[in-house]
Amino acid sequence: MTSPVAAWYLEPVIIHLNFLPKPGETGAGEVLAALFELLDQGRLDPELLPHLRLHLDWIQYRANFREPVTVRRAADARGERMALAELAVDLRRAPRDRLIDELGGALAAVGALERGTDGRVLVDDWAPLGDSSIWQFNRLFWQRLADWERHSGRGFEAALPSGRSDANDPAAVADAVADFWTLLVELDKRGQLPAEIFALEIGVGTGVRAGRWLDRFKAIDEARATDFYPRLRFLLADYSLPTLDRAMSAVAAHRDVVSMIATDALNPLRALSFLRYKILYVHLTNVYDNLPVDELVRRDGRLYLVETRAYVPGPVARTIAATYGVGPDRLRPTIARLLETGPDLFGDRERGVAFWRAVWDGLCLEERLRYLEGTADIPLPPGLHGDDLDELLATAPADIRFHISRGAVESFVNTVPLLHPRGYLQVQDIFVATMDEYRQGFRGPGKLDGSVVNWVNGALLGAVGARTGYDVHFAPFRYRPGSRTSILYTTLRE
Amino acid sequence: MAGQYLPTAVVGSYSMPGWLERAKNDFLRRRITAHDLEEMHDAAVKAAIKDQEVAGLDVVSDGELRRDNMIDYFATRLPGVELDRGSKASYYDFYDSVVRNRMPMAPLGLVEHFRFLRRFTDRRTKVSVTGPHSLVKRIRNQYYPTEEAFAVEIARIMNLELRELVRAGAEQIQIDEPYYSGFPEDLPWGIRAINALVDGVDARLSLHVCYGNRYGKPSWEGSYRYLFPAVLEARIGQITLEFARRGSEDLRLFKEFDAPFTLGLGVVDVKTHDVETPAVVAERIREALAILPADRLSVNPDCGLLHLPREVAFAKLGAMVEGAGLVRHELRG
Numbered sequence: 001m002t003s004p005v006a007a008w009y010l011e012p013v014i015i016h017l018n019f020l021p022k023p024g025e026t027g028a029g030e031v032l033a034a035l036f037e038l039l040d041q042g043r044l045d046p047e048l049l050p051h052l053r054l055h056l057d058w059i060q061y062r063a064n065f066r067e068p069v070t071v072r073r074a075a076d077a078r079g080e081r082m083a084l085a086e087l088a089v090d091l092r093r094a095p096r097d098r099l100i101d102e103l104g105g106a107l108a109a110v111g112a113l114e115r116g117t118d119g120r121v122l123v124d125d126w127a128p129l130g131d132s133s134i135w136q137f138n139r140l141f142w143q144r145l146a147d148w149e150r151h152s153g154r155g156f157e158a159a160l161p162s163g164r165s166d167a168n169d170p171a172a173v174a175d176a177v178a179d180f181w182t183l184l185v186e187l188d189k190r191g192q193l194p195a196e197i198f199a200l201e202i203g204v205g206t207g208v209r210a211g212r213w214l215d216r217f218k219a220i221d222e223a224r225a226t227d228f229y230p231r232l233r234f235l236l237a238d239y240s241l242p243t244l245d246r247a248m249s250a251v252a253a254h255r256d257v258v259s260m261i262a263t264d265a266l267n268p269l270r271a272l273s274f275l276r277y278k279i280l281y282v283h284l285t286n287v288y289d290n291l292p293v294d295e296l297v298r299r300d301g302r303l304y305l306v307e308t309r310a311y312v313p314g315p316v317a318r319t320i321a322a323t324y325g326v327g328p329d330r331l332r333p334t335i336a337r338l339l340e341t342g343p344d345l346f347g348d349r350e351r352g353v354a355f356w357r358a359v360w361d362g363l364c365l366e367e368r369l370r371y372l373e374g375t376a377d378i379p380l381p382p383g384l385h386g387d388d389l390d391e392l393l394a395t396a397p398a399d400i401r402f403h404i405s406r407g408a409v410e411s412f413v414n415t416v417p418l419l420h421p422r423g424y425l426q427v428q429d430i431f432v433a434t435m436d437e438y439r440q441g442f443r444g445p446g447k448l449d450g451s452v453v454n455w456v457n458g459a460l461l462g463a464v465g466a467r468t469g470y471d472v473h474f475a476p477f478r479y480r481p482g483s484r485t486s487i488l489y490t491t492l493r494e
Numbered sequence: 495m496a497g498q499y500l501p502t503a504v505v506g507s508y509s510m511p512g513w514l515e516r517a518k519n520d521f522l523r524r525r526i527t528a529h530d531l532e533e534m535h536d537a538a539v540k541a542a543i544k545d546q547e548v549a550g551l552d553v554v555s556d557g558e559l560r561r562d563n564m565i566d567y568f569a570t571r572l573p574g575v576e577l578d579r580g581s582k583a584s585y586y587d588f589y590d591s592v593v594r595n596r597m598p599m600a601p602l603g604l605v606e607h608f609r610f611l612r613r614f615t616d617r618r619t620k621v622s623v624t625g626p627h628s629l630v631k632r633i634r635n636q637y638y639p640t641e642e643a644f645a646v647e648i649a650r651i652m653n654l655e656l657r658e659l660v661r662a663g664a665e666q667i668q669i670d671e672p673y674y675s676g677f678p679e680d681l682p683w684g685i686r687a688i689n690a691l692v693d694g695v696d697a698r699l700s701l702h703v704c705y706g707n708r709y710g711k712p713s714w715e716g717s718y719r720y721l722f723p724a725v726l727e728a729r730i731g732q733i734t735l736e737f738a739r740r741g742s743e744d745l746r747l748f749k750e751f752d753a754p755f756t757l758g759l760g761v762v763d764v765k766t767h768d769v770e771t772p773a774v775v776a777e778r779i780r781e782a783l784a785i786l787p788a789d790r791l792s793v794n795p796d797c798g799l800l801h802l803p804r805e806v807a808f809a810k811l812g813a814m815v816e817g818a819g820l821v822r823h824e825l826r827g
Contacts, residue, residue, distance in 0.1 A: 192716065421713050
């Protein structure tokens with residue numbers, strides 16, 4: 001909800017209250033009291049107040065790229081400061097005892113174009129979120145997964161909120177197989193079932209889901225004597241070869257019908273163009289939430305693109321210097337080398353992985369809001385038309401911060417051409433199904449182990465789907481109470 | 495003499511400009527007037543004609559750019575079809591349309607659009623109409639006892655319009671029936687409806703059958719074998735089929751069956767942005783020439799170019815014309 005509060009100096013400050021307080025956490029009243037205290041101490045600039053917004057949001061991932069108190073300023077196309085400023089407080093982590101100082105420091109920084117030196121080390125330059133170096137960290141994680149897991153002592157699925165992947169849920173897998181089998185029977189009845197039955201899993205995880213799916217499919221096929229299984233061509237696709245190797249061992253019992261293929265989830269069509277219009281079933285789990293995303297903000301009818309730059313906070317930089325002998329002046333180039341060459345950079349892989357993890361754990365994002373003249377200025381991914389965005393914005397809440405899930409859109413438009421005319425796509429992920437849901441809090445990005453995780457704009461995918469000939473639907477994942485995932489599935493748009 | 499072989503043409507539609515899509519949606523949402531939209535249609539059609547001429551096509555169309563889609567252009571014109579005007583979210587969607595009573599006879603107004611085309615080109619022209627089978631699959635029938643009866647009634651009404659087109663100078667008329675491929679079991683009555691449609695129509699008549707191009711993707715897959723031998727009964731002069739995307743295997747059907755019509759050979763894949771080279775086009779024509787003589791072949795894309803960006807559509811037409819030219823040159827020896 002959005003709630004204007006009483007005016008200071010005759011001007012309102014907009015406070016966005018999007019959280020449910022929990023015992024022990026800092027409360028909204030304490031933040032307001034701290035602000036009043038700052039006001040009484042003369043530490044608040046009255047000219048700032050009419051343009052200041054205070055955001056007290058529920059934040060999905062406790063591990064994220066924000067410090068407990070952050071400030072976002074608006075800038076025009078040349079980088080010149082504009083009036084709008086936002087102060088965002090993560091109440092779960094906001095330090096009650098230092099609240100006044102934290103808020104005061106952040107608000108003091110609002111007035112300056114660049115923050116004062118607080119020891120933070122910038123890792124990259126201002127750029128849209130989708131171009132941030134966090135995505136290079138993300139890629140490194142999947143390429144060097146085994147190194148990370150060995151060092152952390154746990155598999156990556158253990159980092160999921162439930163400690164395991166919903167994708168592997170046996171009942172969910174059984175239902176997915178049943179739906180697919182029904183389609184095959186219908187096609188077979190009409191004499192339209194191809195000789196080879198192609199199914200594709202993009203983003204294979206541990207391979208457990210694929211293994212269970214294949215076990216179930218084979219069992220149904222044998223029980224009903226449909227003889228589909230020998231015609232099945234099940235493709236495991238992932239851009240991480242170590243992940244593919246691991247998944248292949250999980251489906252060893254089905255080796256005759258399974259192939260693996262190195263594929264970029266952003267463009268499966270590139271590697272699989274020979275299967276255009278041939279695949280009857282494509283499935284992805286927790287892939288879209290791991291693809292680059294941009295964010296847009298609309299305030300007072302104006303649009304802004306969220307630009308970020310990654311940094312290592314001063315205290316973390318000092319700890320890293322003490323532990324790894326990499327001083328603040330050498331930290332940025334050393335991180336660049338890590339992202340380029342991997343964790344062998346010290347000639348000692350274990351030490352390199354430890355350095356990597358320390359940097360990642362501490363990594364934060366500064367944000368600023370870059371003013372856009374209109375939707376024509378928005379860098380749109382292929383497949384998304386400005387008209388569609390205009391239509392979505394026409395029905396969206398007036399004040400909104402939302403995702404341009406450019407990686408997910410790109411993946412979607414480069415996947416559906418693989419579908420057989422009667423085929424369908426299923427994606428299990430964390431979706432924001434309607435623009436209205438963006439009212440309910442700040443939705444990422446977060447950290448999941450060494451990877452990036454972010455909500456996916458389902459409404460945007462709906463618009464893109466309509467243009468490509470598919471209606472997009474979302475069904476809640478009903479197999480585990482409390483699961484935040486849902487299942488996107490496509491149906492043909494006639 | 496060989497120069498007259500292998501005439502080139504579009505199947506019907508040309509690339510839909512993004513600005514025209516926006517205008518169509520704006521019209522749907524009552525943001526612009528019908529007059530404004532018609533002016534834009536006129537401009538877009540003139541540009542489409544010019545592109546086809548510059549690409550070197552022998553036969554040109556109006557690019558079908560006035561049409562929302564292949565169904566609604568006719569559903570909105572056929573007398574007795576009731577439309578739910580609120581049923582579209584986008585211009586390209588199909589209206590929810592229904593026939594509840596016997597359809598009266600009335601003109602459809604296609605002649606006016608043909609005359610516009612005729613006014614802006616000296617090339618040979620082609621007019622495409624959606625066939626009765628495809629229309630029956632999209633317009634709900636609550637009056638006629640069977641789909642065939644409904645289709646024949648539509649054919650009877652549209653027959654008068656085709657005759658009017660001929661009177662206005664139309665020489666080449668194409669009937670589009672993509673839904674055959676989704677409902678092959680309907681073919682016997684589908685052909686009877688075609689014959690009712692073309693009865694007494696004195697023009698070069700062609701039948702276009704593809705595997706669908708809705709949203710630029712196929713709606714079905716399979717083999718053209720289902721068409722034979724029933725399609726041999728169709729009173730048409732040409733059948734236009736897609737081969738570029740699907741491969742040339744079905745060409746053998748023309749060896750197997752003694753077809754009384756010529757073949758419009760699809761040599762350009764309209765479902766990919768990759769532009770064929772003239773050499774590839776020429777090779778596809780040569781494959782067909784191994785089965786049919788040159789005087790029984792025309793050259794065209796697999797289907798309409800509606801979903802391709804203009805620069806891609808234009809380049810594909812250019813490659814098609816050049817490829818056909820290469821083979822013509824060989825035929826001249």
